[in-house]
Amino acid sequence: MANFKNLQVTNSMELHLALEGRQDLAGQLYRQLRAAILDGRLANGDRLPAMRFLAERLAVSRKTVGEAYERLAAEGFLQGKVGSGTYVSAQVLAVEHPPAATAALRANPRWQALAARPRLPPQLPVRYSFAGGTTDKRRFPFDAWRACLHRALRLQARSPAFYAEVLGYPELRLAISRYLAINRGVRCDWNDILVSQGAQQAIDLLARVMLVPGDLAVVEEPGYPPIRLAFEAAGARVVGVPVDDEGLRVDCLPEQAKLVYVTPSHQFPLGQPMSLQRRLQLLEWARERQALIIEDDYDGEYRFDGRPLESLQSLDREGRVAYVGTFSKTLFPELRLGYLLMPAALRAELRVAKQLADQHSESLQQLALAHFIGSGAFAKHTRRLQREYAQRRQHLLNRLNGDLAPWLEALPAVAGMHLVARLRQPRDLVRLCAELERRGVFLISLAPFYAEGLAMPGLLFGFGAIETADIDPALDILRELLSQA
Ligand SMILES: Cc1ncc(COP(=O)(O)O)c(C=O)c1O
Incomplete structure (x- = not known):
């Protein structure tokens, strides 16, 4: 008969252990703890229960638990700290997880096709972000x-x-x-x-x-x-x-x-x-x-x-x-x-x-x-954001219609949290956006939003995430790159 126990390993987690029969109990315990460490259920630094406590919970002898712990410690999976307890050791963090056994499952082909589609570029943690669809959480x-x-x-x-x-x-x-x-x-x-x-x-x-x-x-x-x-x-x-x-x-x-x-x-x-x-x-x-x-x-x-x-x-x-x-x-x-x-x-x-x-x-x-x-x-918050976004938008427009006008033309828009500017001359926008990113500016082209035809060469300037004071330094970098032939 299997002896199932949920074992409290950290303050918030319980590990499920199941010992079968009376044969090789130390080996069974060793293999289950080892597997739990390798697949991440037990994380680096987790404290294991005291041997006496675990022996009582699993109705086995302390010697059995001791053997399992010793073997794991000898292989570097556990470390004992004097007066403190037994911990999962840092040395095993780099172990690779085996491929999931579910690889043979096949999803509905319609969903397979959807999963293979390119995703929208993720927002990057950069110094200056013109990400679209982002609100100002600081406010x-x-x-x-x-x-x-x-x-x-x-x-x-x-x-x-x-x-x-x-x-x-x-x-x-x-x-x-x-x-x-x-x-x-x-x-x-x-x-x-x-x-x-x-x-x-x-x-x-x-x-x-x-x-x-x-x-x-x-x-x-x-x-x-x-x-x-x-x-x-x-x-x-x-x-x-x-x-x-x-x-x-x-x-x-x-x-x-x-x-x-x-x-x-x-x-x-x-x-x-x-x-x-x-x-x-x-x-x-x-x-x-x-x-x-x-x-x-x-x-x-x-x-x-x-x-x-x-x-x-x-x-x-x-x-x-x-x-x-x-x-x-x-x-x-x-x-x-x-x-x-x-x-x-x-x-x-x-x-x-x-x-x-x-x-x-x-x-x-x-x-x-x-x-x-x-x-x-809610009304107070949106009024406040409206004022803030109006300022950012105006600042952006002043630059787009001012010193950036030789390269960019802002498209008319009266609402929302982003502006689009068309490039007057075609250029390699993949390279431009990558170079901007390298210089700490997140800005994307319109390409991901076209599914069928050729994309209009343009850039999308979201102003939900960027402070007004950061718009100028970010656009200075853009101008510098645009002005390079
Ligand atoms: C045009 C448009 N529709 C819908 C959504 C999705 O909004 P929600 O976050 O409410 O799902 C977005 C998000 O950016 C959007 O740009």
């Missing part, structure tokens, strides 16, 4: 957030231990619906809001409930790659439709598309808003084909010029628009909080899809966010 009011989390914990402690509502806490859905009505001109009933893990999950859920393999789905070209992948994962054939200075070219839409994904407030990545005329054309197009429009308003909170145009959702009279928003650009992306304003016709299916994905979004943060919005802390 996040962590004290106010902590107070909201404490309050949420108190509420949670008092509520029954069960799952929460699949679509999200009513308090938060109500707060989001008010925010959308007041700040974004989006009218909605809070019952139509689904709280998601970021915009990405909201769009993934829409893909799951709308698409069957072989369906045609449209994204913008250029566009945000993970959205295209979500549609492909659902089995769709994905077509990129070009954008011009009025947004998506509605006249280029393929006839059979089942859904069309757009970023009308601030085209990602180029930045232009979709004109009112295009919005109306797109709605008309979708009405005639019974198609769904996904409106991704990912960073429209930040506006720097003029009045916002009416959202597609508020222009729509037929319930054809699924409006998606996120707190990734107003709070920070690791929180994974976003929302979907569900078209009435898809509500029941979206609720099931959300339940199957994760039952509901994490509850503590939902409650905290409801209070953060309700108490006015």
Whole structure:
């Protein structure tokens, strides 16, 4: 019979040991501890239990445990410290892990193909970062957030231990619906809001409930790659439709598309808003084909010029628009909080899809966010960021339209947290970006955002991560490199 024991090895971890029969007990113990060290379950510096304690737990003699420990110590896996105990030794850290035994498993070919796709360049820890999609965490009011989390914990402690509502806490859905009505001109009933893990999950859920393999789905070209992948994962054939200075070219839409994904407030990545005329054309197009429009308003909170145009959702009279928003650009992306304003016709299916994905979004943060919005802390924070980003954006524009103008032309954009500049003369952007990185500047080209055609030669300047004072030294390095023939 096997003698199973979970063994407390560190303050937070238990190691599972199983001794079989009465034969070679020291050898069994030795092999299991050795394997645990080699595969990393026992880490360098972990303290093993005292021999007497372990012998009692496993119902073996102290001599048995002593033999196993001695053998491991002789091979350099353990080290005894006088008066302190027995520890996993540093010498074995370099041991390579054997290849996983699961190598023979084969995933669904569709997912294999997705896994083989190039990823967006990772943000690098450099001196000056123009990474896109990053908010300024240094200005996040962590004290106010902590107070909201404490309050949420108190509420949670008092509520029954069960799952929460699949679509999200009513308090938060109500707060989001008010925010959308007041700040974004989006009218909605809070019952139509689904709280998601970021915009990405909201769009993934829409893909799951709308698409069957072989369906045609449209994204913008250029566009945000993970959205295209979500549609492909659902089995769709994905077509990129070009954008011009009025947004998506509605006249280029393929006839059979089942859904069309757009970023009308601030085209990602180029930045232009979709004109009112295009919005109306797109709605008309979708009405005639019974198609769904996904409106991704990912960073429209930040506006720097003029009045916002009416959202597609508020222009729509037929319930054809699924409006998606996120707190990734107003709070920070690791929180994974976003929302979907569900078209009435898809509500029941979206609720099931959300339940199957994760039952509901994490509850503590939902409650905290409801209070953060309700108490006015959210509005105060976004106003503050708006001022800060306006300053950074203006500074960037002054340079792009000033001493960098011989090489770069800033594309018009009135919202969001990044600007795009087109290169006046083609040049090797892979080399330029690599050289910038070597000099401590993170800046990426537009190439990763084009899936089908030739990329416009240009650079994407995110200003969520960079302080105003750091913009000049970073751009000085860029100018120096651009001016080298
Ligand atoms: C256009 C666009 N849509 C969606 C997202 C995803 O946002 P979330 O973090 O809420 O999933 C991003 C993130 O950068 C984005 O740029």
